[in-house]
Amino acid sequence: MISSNFIESLKKINLKDKAPDYNFLDVIRKNDNENIISEWLAFLFDINKCSSPQPLKLFCEFCGIEFDDSQLEIGREYTLDNRRRIDIIIKLKNAWIVIENKINSMECNEQTVDYEDKIVSEINGQNISLHYIYLKPTFNKSNPTNKKFKIMTYGELVEIWKGIKPENFTRTECYVYFSEFMKLINAKYSMSKELQFDENTKLYIEFREQFYSAEKSFDSTCQAVRDKLINLLNSVFPDEEWTIYARATYILFYKRSWGFDLHFEIGTWDWQRDYKNITFNRLIAKNVQITYCLHAERKQAEIYGVKFKEIENKNSHLFSTEHYNFSNEENCISSLNAIAERLLEIKNSITPIVENAIKAT
Numbered sequence: 001m002i003s004s005n006f007i008e009s010l011k012k013i014n015l016k017d018k019a020p021d022y023n024f025l026d027v028i029r030k031n032d033n034e035n036i037i038s039e040w041l042a043f044l045f046d047i048n049k050c051s052s053p054q055p056l057k058l059f060c061e062f063c064g065i066e067f068d069d070s071q072l073e074i075g076r077e078y079t080l081d082n083r084r085r086i087d088i089i090i091k092l093k094n095a096w097i098v099i100e101n102k103i104n105s106m107e108c109n110e111q112t113v114d115y116e117d118k119i120v121s122e123i124n125g126q127n128i129s130l131h132y133i134y135l136k137p138t139f140n141k142s143n144p145t146n147k148k149f150k151i152m153t154y155g156e157l158v159e160i161w162k163g164i165k166p167e168n169f170t171r172t173e174c175y176v177y178f179s180e181f182m183k184l185i186n187a188k189y190s191m192s193k194e195l196q197f198d199e200n201t202k203l204y205i206e207f208r209e210q211f212y213s214a215e216k217s218f219d220s221t222c223q224a225v226r227d228k229l230i231n232l233l234n235s236v237f238p239d240e241e242w243t244i245y246a247r248a249t250y251i252l253f254y255k256r257s258w259g260f261d262l263h264f265e266i267g268t269w270d271w272q273r274d275y276k277n278i279t280f281n282r283l284i285a286k287n288v289q290i291t292y293c294l295h296a297e298r299k300q301a302e303i304y305g306v307k308f309k310e311i312e313n314k315n316s317h318l319f320s321t322e323h324y325n326f327s328n329e330e331n332c333i334s335s336l337n338a339i340a341e342r343l344l345e346i347k348n349s350i351t352p353i354v355e356n357a358i359k360a361t
Contacts, residue, residue, distance in 0.1 A: 006207045013200055023184045031188070034103045038087045039076060040181055041101065041135075045090055046074045050178065051171040056090070058160045062152065063131045065095045080118040084111060089119075095129045100149065102135065103189070106142030113146045137189035154189035158182060222282045225332055229280065232340040236347060248279040252295075253343070255351075258358070261297040264346060266290050266339070269321070286327040290339065292346060293319050294354070 025031045044055045047069055060067045073091040080086070088099040098115055100107070112134065119130060134149040135157070136142065143151065161182065166175040197205075204211060233244055237253045245252040245260070254263035269289050272278035278285050322342065324335035 006210050009203050009207065013203070021187060023187065024180050025184060032103055034087075034101060034105065037103060037184075038101045040177075041099075042074050042076045042088050044178060044181060045088070047072060050169070051174045052164070052169040052178070054164045054168045055161060055178065058164070059157075060092075060095075060097075062156070062160055063097055063133065063150070065092070065097070065129070065131060068093045080114070080122075084114050084118070086115055086119075094127065095131060096123070097131045097133060098149075099133045099135055100144065102140055102142060103137060104140070104194075106140075107145055110145045112144040112149050116146055116148060137194070138192055139189075139194040154185045155191075158185050158190045218284065219282075222284055225283050225326065225336070226281055228332075229283070229336050229339070232336055233343070236340050236344045246280065248281045249273060251280060253347075258354070261295075262354070262358075263295055264343070264350070265293050265295050266343070267293075284326045284332070286325055288324045288326055288335070289321050290324060291321045292342065294350065 025033065025036065030036050044050050045059065047053050047056060053067075053069060056069065056072075057067045069092065071091075071093040075086070075089040075091070078086040078089040086098055087101040090097040090099070096119065098119060100112060100115070112132070116130075116132065123130070132144075132146065132149040134144040134151050136151070136153060138153040138155040140153075161178075164178060166172050169175045169178070230244070230246060233246075233251070233253070237244055241255055243252075243254055243256055243260075245254075245263075250265055250267035252260075252263040252265050254260060267290070268279050269291065272289060276285060278288055322338075324338065325331040326335055
């Protein structure tokens with residue numbers, strides 16, 4: 001039973017897709033990759049590479065360090081003598097900053113305690129102040145074992161870096177690396193929740209049973225429409241001469257004497273499959289676009305390609321796209337009959353031309 005509350009909720013759904021907000025890591029499919037994010041951070045801290053002192057300068061201010069970049073070294077995966085590796089280490093003239101970067105992980109085996117022990121022994125009494133940062137997304141609830149590690153969230157990092165502008169970079173083209181990093185952090189790691197459900201997801205959860213019931217009914221009706229379509233196609237292309245090769249997104253028709261690679265074809269457009277999930281298995285919709293064409297593929301294309309081009313130029317109705325309405329029972333029958341009639345027209349007019357082309361080859 002579908003409730004009125006369910007129907008009213010469906011009416012409020014925003015049908016306009018929100019454009020995907022991609023960042024660089026989405027492009028290379030490396031989102032949440034801790035190593036890549038650490039590499040990116042190390043690049044932004046390196047004044048010579050990113051061409052701006054501002055990211056490091058403001059970070060040092062957060063750590064309570066007087067900024068002096070006269071002797072700067074940035075280390076990644078800094079290996080200690082016990083084979084532990086520090087994510088990032090920043091070595092300034094009079095201060096070292098040890099950064100443990102956590103994205104979707106937490107501390108393992110008291111690693112922050114080991115880091116301090118090994119770095120202290122490595123400095124060996126030099127006049128260098130040590131600073132420890134435990135950097136994590138705002139939603140990450142983990143804490144360092146070593147209390148000397150100061151917790152810094154990515155939300156705080158965004159806050160201290162938000163005033164950095166293109167003019168702060170001597171090579172302004174490098175600003176894109178900084179702005180893309182900020183875009184990533186703002187979108188993913190400075191938020192208080194690791195997961196956020198939109199209103200459509202919440203609606204689906206609330207009315208999951210109703211969605212399931214409606215989907216089952218819809219699928220059953222779609223199957224009935226497909227069966228009716230195949231029956232009509234079988235009447236247009238009788239089995240004694242023709243083969244019908246039906247798939248979800250296209251249907252081929254060819255005489256067995258032609259071979260599979262030489263055929264008529266009808267298909268649904270890609271955008272329909274992506275946006276409305278319209279295929280020959282799911283035709284029920286108000287606006288369905290079906291394209292008609294004649295194909296010569298693989299070896300047949302080399303033989304008949306030019307001749308098919310001539311057929312295309314003389315028969316524009318063959319290479320065309322038609323719009324159909326499958327929104328109710330009456331429209332479904334009307335549209336199915338129209339498809340069958342169009343294919344019969346194509347078959348009767350084009351088949352002799354195709355067979356003459358075959359004979360002349």
